[in-house]
Amino acid sequence: MTKKRISESTIHRLSLYYRALSLLEKENYDTVSSKELAKREKLTPAQVRKDLSFFGTFGTRGLGYPVRELKHQISSILGIDRVWRVALVGVGNIGSALVSYKEFAKQGFQIVKLFDNDQRKIGSNHKGIVIADIANLENELRESNIEIVVLAVPATVAQYITDDVVRAGIKAILNFAPVNLKVPPDVYLRHENMSMELEYLSFALVNNHAPKRSK
Amino acid sequence: MTKKRISESTIHRLSLYYRALSLLEKENYDTVSSKELAKREKLTPAQVRKDLSFFGTFGTRGLGYPVRELKHQISSILGIDRVWRVALVGVGNIGSALVSYKEFAKQGFQIVKLFDNDQRKIGSNHKGIVIADIANLENELRESNIEIVVLAVPATVAQYITDDVVRAGIKAILNFAPVNLKVPPDVYLRHENMSMELEYLSFALVNNHAPKRSK
DNA sequence: ATATTCTTGTGAAGCTTTTCACATAAGCTG
DNA sequence: CAGCTTATGTGAAAAGCTTCACAAGAATAT
Helix, strand or coil: CCCCCCCHHHHHHHHHHHHHHHHHHHCCCCEECHHHHHHHCCCCHHHHHHHHHCCCCCCECCCEEEHHHHHHHHHHHHCCCCCEEEEEECCCHHHHHHHHCHHHHHCCEEEEEEEECCCCCCCCEECCEEEEEHHHHHHHHHHCCCCEEEECCCHHHHHHHHHHHHHCCCCEEEECCCCCCCCCCCCEEEECCHHHHHHHHHHHHHHCCCCCCCC | CCCCCCCHHHHHHHHHHHHHHHHHHHCCCCEECHHHHHHHCCCCHHHHHHHHHCCCCCCECCCEEEHHHHHHHHHHHHCCCCCEEEEEECCCHHHHHHHHCHHHHHCCEEEEEEEECCCCCCCCEECCEEEEEHHHHHHHHHHCCCCEEEECCCHHHHHHHHHHHHHCCCCEEEECCCCCCCCCCCCEEEECCHHHHHHHHHHHHHHCCCCCCCC
16 A cells, blocks of 8 residues: 655645535535635645645536535545544543533544543543543553543653553554653654644744744 | 744744753753754754754754753743733633643743633632623733733634734734634734644544654 | 636645754863 | 764755646636
């Protein structure tokens, strides 16, 4: 299977296209041009066409792209046309917020397991899910067929927990802790660093940084 | 003022260096090489040196970089060697979590104002801050000398609120709503799209995507 | 039916970012 | 203090990503 490596940026833009298409669908558009799609996500029409062209030809010359159809295609490319079984480790501030975060569920990311190490939380029901003891993490992850693990634990323990998660055979981890994690090469690891964007704003304000191009 | 435009990636990596240096400081390192710094954040030594070279020469040949000093320099470059007055709009799931999120405060982002439109919340005390009525957003932002606004509101109302925020003269906005926002060119706008990274994981799992290079 | 307009898909050009590779400088060793 | 080792800073090369520009296909108008 020879895959031309798709760039990270392209994949992230697919998420944007998906979002824009969902909105366009609600607004009852049948078709949309690369120009309009670009405008809505502050990109260029050429960028939109190029991105999509990596995956096939979805448009009609002179007309544009079929909204519903393209949305469906992108969801299939991104793998969000199905349900993913997600476990969340760490039911603190961030963790609790994520459990209730509608966007996740809407895109097929179903949080079906919660773990914490706090005795007061373990066994209690949080939004319909009983919080399990993190001590049983490895076994419970295996037994419940979890495919993706979200880490919302303190930075200091993130690596230990990651090691458990990896041992359980999980191949995809989303980490909210502000620390880099070591995982084997066959495990996909992504970071959500919420301070980073604030720091970018801070940098921009202090340095009068030229804003990003916006056509 | 002629500034060579620094790339977004470089700025984001500065955040990583800062984080790594904070840890190194705790571990009582006096100096660190670009090699070690790179290893800790899964980058290359050349990348580290090049990034830093945009801002000055901080290292000593044969020895490396002075940890404390470099950390301080980076915090100054990023503008996090000071306190930023931040307002948070929308005290729901995500919003509440952000108020308690220690990382922000640690880096000088002080949330000093909260706004919501829910009558049950308005006037109540949340983690030491009284929640104000979003109806008075524009005036209150002006009066309290807010410099950065964080939006954690539903996508449907995000643009209206943004317009208010812009009218209040705010020049930096961090948006958590999954929607693109229109702002004038002199306003810095960044997005925190938490679904995006999950979608990336989903894409990677489904497509057996070659993991990012990791030296 | 023909002309006109619209808009895609895509090589090629242009631009940006990363990596290479090495001169240079500082510390360390004996 | 000479030789060796370590590690920065940086032009230049390489790689990667975005934009350009246009041929070609499809719809619409006359």
